[in-house]
Amino acid sequence: MNLKPGTWNLKPLLEVRDLTVAFGGLKALDGFSMSVCAGEIHALIGPNGSGKSTFLNAVTGLVAGRGQIVFNGAPLLGLPPYRVFRAGIARSFQTPRLFPSLTVAENTLLGLHVECARKTARELEQAAEAQLARTGLAGRGALPVDRLTAAERRCLEIARAVAHSPLLLLLDEPAAGMSAAERQALAALLREIRASGTAILLIEHDLKMVADVADCVTALNFGKKIAEGAPAEVASHPAVVEAYLGKRQENGTQINADERR
Ligand code: ADP
Ligand code: MG
Numbered sequence: 001m002n003l004k005p006g007t008w009n010l011k012p013l014l015e016v017r018d019l020t021v022a023f024g025g026l027k028a029l030d031g032f033s034m035s036v037c038a039g040e041i042h043a044l045i046g047p048n049g050s051g052k053s054t055f056l057n058a059v060t061g062l063v064a065g066r067g068q069i070v071f072n073g074a075p076l077l078g079l080p081p082y083r084v085f086r087a088g089i090a091r092s093f094q095t096p097r098l099f100p101s102l103t104v105a106e107n108t109l110l111g112l113h114v115e116c117a118r119k120t121a122r123e124l125e126q127a128a129e130a131q132l133a134r135t136g137l138a139g140r141g142a143l144p145v146d147r148l149t150a151a152e153r154r155c156l157e158i159a160r161a162v163a164h165s166p167l168l169l170l171l172d173e174p175a176a177g178m179s180a181a182e183r184q185a186l187a188a189l190l191r192e193i194r195a196s197g198t199a200i201l202l203i204e205h206d207l208k209m210v211a212d213v214a215d216c217v218t219a220l221n222f223g224k225k226i227a228e229g230a231p232a233e234v235a236s237h238p239a240v241v242e243a244y245l246g247k248r249q250e251n252g253t254q255i256n257a258d259e260r261r
Contacts, residue, residue, distance in 0.1 A: 105141030111163030
């Protein structure tokens with residue numbers, strides 16, 4: 001078998017089967033199944049409103065669903081968010097959820113709260129500094145959060161999320177609004193996080209970025225899986241092309257979901 005870096009360990013870490021999440025009469029997820037393997041970056045793509053954020057919310061216990069979710073060998077569906085976190089899943093939000101009245105370092109420390117009993121204050125500060133350095137925010141710890149750019153805030157949310165070395169990191173459109181250079185830095189960070197042993201489920205619209213970092217891609221539309229496989233396969237899959245645009249953009253693989261309407 002020809003394995004790419006990052007796909008060396010193909011044990012399913014997260015297994016979701018037949019997941020349905022309904023809001024009133026609307027099925028945001030409709031019998032959706034997918035797995036994320038240990039050691040991989042797995043991208044989840046789909047047009048706006050296809051159910052991607054709802055999927056992260058169901059996995060992290062923020063919305064109720066029917067079906068089966070198994071994480072690291074144990075049932076996960078129905079657990080409250082703090083138990084999902086303790087099981088080894090961390091996440092970011094589509095709109096970063098930071099504490100604006102706290103500094104950059106203090107926000108990072110929140111990701112280390114479960115280690116408070118085992119570490120001294122100095123050790124915790126050093127651990128937070130290490131996470132900031134890792135995410136390109138070295139030396140920014142004392143700043144208030146509102147002094148960071150939008151891209152830096154997303155990196156700070158990732159620093160907080162990975163501080164406790166989760167088994168799985170869920171990222172909801174972390175590259176939204178980033179420049180090409182910021183996206184490249186983010187891609188490098190995601191690869192480094194994967195190499196450190198944290199698998200990543202990445203919601204991302206930019207198929208260039210997906211092709212750049214993802215080992216595997218799952219495409220959603222109207223709450224159902226429409227394609228899955230290697231990035232190039234999925235990007236050219238007829239159902240995916242149709243879901244986004246009805247046709248490919250002339251300039252290559254990038255599909256802008258906002259143009260779908
Ligand atoms: P995506 O992240 O792919 O853009 P979402 O998961 O946010 O899509 O939304 C999927 C569908 O579910 C949309 O039609 C959205 O309006 C609806 N939806 C999401 N969250 C809620 C909610 N809390 N209450 C009602 N409807 C919701
Ligand atoms: Mg979303």
